[in-house]
Amino acid sequence: MNDDHVIVAQATPPGVAGVSIVRLSGPDSKIKKMIPLLSNLSVSAVKPRMASFAYFYDQLKNKIDEGLLLYFEGPNSYTGESVLELQGHGGVIVPRLIIEACIYHGCRQAEPGEFSLRAVLNDKMTTLKAEAICGLIHADNEAQARAALRSMRGDFSEKIANIEKRIKHFRVMLESAIDFDGEDINPNTSLSELVIICEEIEKLYHQTQEAVSVNHDQHVCLLGPPNAGKSSWLNRLMKDDVAIVNSEAGTTRDLIEKRLLIKNRWVQITDTAGIRETKNTIELEGVKRAKAKIDSVDLVVWVVDVNDLSDLDTLSKDLPKSLITDLKRMLILWNKKDQHKVIQKDLNWRSHSVHCVSSFDEYDVRLVLDLISKKIIQPTSDAFYARQRHLDILIKINHLACEVLSHSQEKYDVVWVAEVMREIQLELDKLVGLFSTDDLLGEIFGSFCIGK
Ligand SMILES: Nc1nc2c(ncn2[C@@H]2O[C@H](COP(=O)(O)OP(=O)(O)OP(=O)(O)O)[C@@H](O)[C@H]2O)c(=O)[nH]1
Ligand SMILES: [Mg+2]
Structure with a gap:
């Protein structure tokens, strides 16, 4: 898998920015040859680990930018090979011209994660550490x-x-x-x-x-009878008017999926059609999709209307038993509490605490966010x-x-x-990562970004 080509890639994201870095890695003799080809500096003028001011050249030796040139002599570098970094002005064109010049002079565009792969192959770090670096780069x-x-x-x-x-x-x-x-x-x-x-x-x-x-979003869905206030809750949690709210029962039909960061955890919240028996084929499809969602989510927020004359036993007849008995996977809200001075409803049902809330109440919005965050898995302080x-x-x-x-x-x-x-x-x-085959290494490092 390892070869003696000099690899090159832009280490900074492409686009308008203050600085852009083009990084090369390869055998020392080949890296040294690149110094006078890409810049006005001679090899002897460049000291390892010292920044030198330089003009950068394209493949025809036209001056295209100025900036800092850094040379790391292997094995004292990220990859364990010799590494050259050209730090110029940000933008799309200059780094591209520098990379084109490198390729013209015999370098190869690096594959995703190839710098880290070389670091692992040269014993500069373990596969686990390289994977953790990738995790850090992609952390959101x-x-x-x-x-x-x-x-x-x-x-x-x-x-x-x-x-x-x-x-x-x-x-x-x-x-x-x-x-x-x-x-x-x-x-x-x-x-x-x-x-x-x-x-x-x-x-x-x-x-x-x-x-x-920790690296995956938690999935939460809002479920309940029509008109209970599910879409209102989605809008309040998202602090945005993302779903249509209407006093007519059966407003939502499609699944409406939104992403929200709740206390350090990304959560996908899905609003669903109100579950009821209906002859309307479109609504029926909505109810089918809502029910299908139940099994795949980490948490069901069951929204019921305090004005509903039925009790929770009757209202829950459409819910799977496995969900009702799962205290961790269900959060129950009696919604529209603002319409009653005194609420005579079950606040304890089959070992669940049932919360009286109103989607109009800012305090309740914070309360529900807190309740959701307590139900979904929170990373412990020593999670790796x-x-x-x-x-x-x-x-x-x-x-x-x-x-x-x-x-x-x-x-x-x-x-x-x-x-x-x-x-x-x-x-x-x-x-x-010991004894890894080339295929496995390719799979591990293929998910890295180019230039790392
Ligand atoms: N008084 C009061 N009304 C609310 C509350 N939450 C929602 N509503 C009203 O209840 C009605 C239905 O709200 P929606 O959010 O559309 O209810 P839904 O559960 O999404 O309804 P479907 O999509 O039809 O299943 C709207 O008129 C809302 O303004 C609340 O806390 N208090
Ligand atoms: Mg709705």
Whole structure:
């Protein structure tokens, strides 16, 4: 996968800006050759890690910009190879001309993530750290950025390394027992060590699940009978007039999806058609889509009208039982409380707290935002950055651990336990990016941006 081409890319986003940086990475002799081709400077005039003022040239040696030229001599650079950075004025044209000149002189446009990939291949960082850097670049809220920083600092790798150390130690114990025909092994000690390892794996699996979820939006839908005030609530939460509100029942038919940041968490909120029996084919389709949404969301905000004469048992007849019993996945609002001085409605229903609110009331808007944020998963203060790739591997590892543990409690087979531990260790190596195939590396770094 690694080649000795000099790669080049714009490291800053294209467009109008104060500064733009074009970055090159490759073998030292080739990088040095580029210095006088791209600028007015000779190689001897450039000192590693020192900024030099330079004029930049296009492929015909026309002066096109002026700025700073930086040379990092490998391995003391981001990629571990020699790196050249040309920092010129921002804009679309100048960086493009510089890159064209580089390609004219034999460089190759970098693939997405190729600078980071070279850094990993040159042992400048682990795959986990490179992935965390990618997470930091793509973070779109503070919680994600903090989690990525924790992974860059090594929190995730440290957790993996601790488990791996334990497994290695355990394997030595098992292997020697196998070699000496079980003489040295105490099955009870060995089983309790196995229990600890499996518990640690399970803990890491759950932490990784949480870490992956930090990078994804939470999904919330507004559900309830027609005219209860669902669209009014969407508008109030979004602080915008995004959905039509009308006193006529059956106003909303399509799903209306909006994105909102609630206390550090991106939430997709969907307004739905009021659920009722209807002969209108368009509304019927709306009701079908609303019901279909229930299973795929993390939280259902069930909006009911305090003026409704029915009780919650009757109103909930269209809701799946699994939702009603799930206290974490449902938030119930008696809406339009402003129309009553005294509200004689259930405020506790099947273990749910039911909240009386009005979409007209600013205080209630803040209350509902707070209630939603408490129901959806909030990243813990030590959450780290992880991707689906890591979770997929941990699902496999956790499955292996659960299997070996449940069988071992009935019959302890040292040879089999040793074999499974070896398999788990290989999977842990994949997790940190050791022994990765070219395909896997391509997949990991393909999701990076160009120039990183
Ligand atoms: N008094 C009062 N009226 C409200 C409140 N919330 C909404 N309404 C009114 O209730 C009516 C229906 O509101 P919508 O937001 O359109 O209700 P909906 O649940 O989206 O209705 P459908 O789309 O038909 O299912 C409108 O006239 C709103 O102004 C509230 O808190 N108090
Ligand atoms: Mg509506």
